[in-house]
Amino acid sequence: xxxxxxxxxxxxxxxxxxxxxxxxxxxxxxxxxxxxxxxxxxxxxxxxxxxxxxxxxxxxxxxxxxxxxxxxxxxxxxxxxxxxxxxxxxxxxxxxxxxxxxxxxxxxxxxxxxxxxxxxxxxxxxxxxxxxxxxxxxxxxxxxxxxxxxxxxxxxxxxxxxxxxxxxxxxxxxxxxxxxxxxxxxxxxxx
Numbered sequence: 001x002x003x004x005x006x007x008x009x010x011x012x013x014x015x016x017x018x019x020x021x022x023x024x025x026x027x028x029x030x031x032x033x034x035x036x037x038x039x040x041x042x043x044x045x046x047x048x049x050x051x052x053x054x055x056x057x058x059x060x061x062x063x064x065x066x067x068x069x070x071x072x073x074x075x076x077x078x079x080x081x082x083x084x085x086x087x088x089x090x091x092x093x094x095x096x097x098x099x100x101x102x103x104x105x106x107x108x109x110x111x112x113x114x115x116x117x118x119x120x121x122x123x124x125x126x127x128x129x130x131x132x133x134x135x136x137x138x139x140x141x142x143x144x145x146x147x148x149x150x151x152x153x154x155x156x157x158x159x160x161x162x163x164x165x166x167x168x169x170x171x172x173x174x175x176x177x178x179x180x181x182x183x184x185x186x187x188x189x190x191x
Contacts, residue, residue, distance in 0.1 A: 002098070005074045008150045008162040009176035016171050017146035021134060023169075024125050032122040034058050038180045039090055041109035049106040052180050053090075053099070055081055066099045069178070072155050077102065089113045116140075116183040129161035137179060139186045147176050 012020070021027070035057045040046050046053055050069040056062065062081040067074055079096035090112040092103050119138040124131060133149035150165065152158030166173060177185075 003076045003078065005076050006072070006152050006155050006158060007074070008152070008158060010148045010162075010166060010171065011174040011176045012146040012148055012171065014146060016169060017134065017136065017148075019169055020132075020148065020165075021123070024127070024132060026123040026125060026134060029123055029125060032058055032124065034118075034120040034122060036116075036118040036120065036179065037086065037114055038116040038118070038183070039112040040115045041112055043109060045106055045108040046103075051102075051106065052178060053103070053112065054180075055087065057084060064096065064099060066102055067178075068102070086117075087114070116180055116187075118179055118183055120179070129165075130158060132165075137182075139183050143186050145182065149176075 037055045039053045039055070052067045054065045054067065056065060062084055063078050064081040065079075066077045068076075077098050079099060092100055092108060092110050092112065095103065117140070121136045121138075123134045126132075130150055130152035133151065135147040135149065137145050137147065139145070148165075148171075150158065150162045152161065
């Protein structure tokens, strides 16, 4: 079943990350460890449709997600993924029905290959205004970045509340591109 996701994101430096982490006592919360594997076809059909296909293994589950970026929200189609092993390639025909239908609508090639592998250490805390999510992400070549996400039910109020959080910590607005886009940029910088 597709979900509508309304979230605000901001890149952080290590000092900003640590300040928010300490303020919200995130050390007292459980840690979610994500291994994310991103797939694409040879024509970059997903990227060209503002979409990404990801398999994510977390502490206790695995899922495949098709994420489609919208102007104010994203559509996510999440399905359980039974295979716990790293998969170097996928066939569209073998994917769950809803994901397969969207990929066919995007005219994606039958063969998808693994293009990036990312590890994320995540902390989540429900606060009165929404869900606060802090990510420390490890990319290839030992590169690390920090990101604040804020998930809400209402776009307008969420935008106001997110800006208040940034203001509280004197954090400048810094665009947070999707992790897959950052991973590709980072790999281009080091190659």
